[in-house]
Amino acid sequence: MTLRSIGGSGPRPGPAVLQGVDPTGVWREMALVRETIALVVKPGCDSCGAFLATTPRYAPGDVIVVTSYEGRWPEARNVWRAPQWLRTWRADAAPYYLALDPRGPVIRAEGALFSWDQVLAEVAASPT
Numbered sequence: 001m002t003l004r005s006i007g008g009s010g011p012r013p014g015p016a017v018l019q020g021v022d023p024t025g026v027w028r029e030m031a032l033v034r035e036t037i038a039l040v041v042k043p044g045c046d047s048c049g050a051f052l053a054t055t056p057r058y059a060p061g062d063v064i065v066v067t068s069y070e071g072r073w074p075e076a077r078n079v080w081r082a083p084q085w086l087r088t089w090r091a092d093a094a095p096y097y098l099a100l101d102p103r104g105p106v107i108r109a110e111g112a113l114f115s116w117d118q119v120l121a122e123v124a125a126s127p128t
Contacts, residue, residue, distance in 0.1 A: 019085045036061050037099050041095060
């Protein structure tokens with residue numbers, strides 16, 4: 001069985017900058033200059049565990065792990081805390097992903113986060 005997100009409404013305007021507390025605990029703004037997949041996670045999420053253990057690689061661009069959760073938890077060594085940023089882009093429910101294209105900028109794919117293979121397949125199938 002292959003899990004797949006429910007299709008979205010297609011590309012929509014997206015962010016040019018990630019704003020939040022970086023994994024070192026410092027408030028930062030990071031320009032999104034390459035294709036980026038934002039993986040939205042939360043503490044205690046079973047399917048999020050693999051993404052907290054190690055950030056997957058994405059050959060065409062970058063991968064960031066983001067949460068709306070303000071506190072710390074043991075696995076959060078690679079997680080940006082960005083609740084306002086996630087609310088702004090309507091992605092504060094976890095597990096979730098956003099495929100961000102700096103050209104535009106646009107969110108070109110998004111959906112429920114089940115597995116890395118599922119995310120890669122959905123991103124590959126989305127319009128560029």
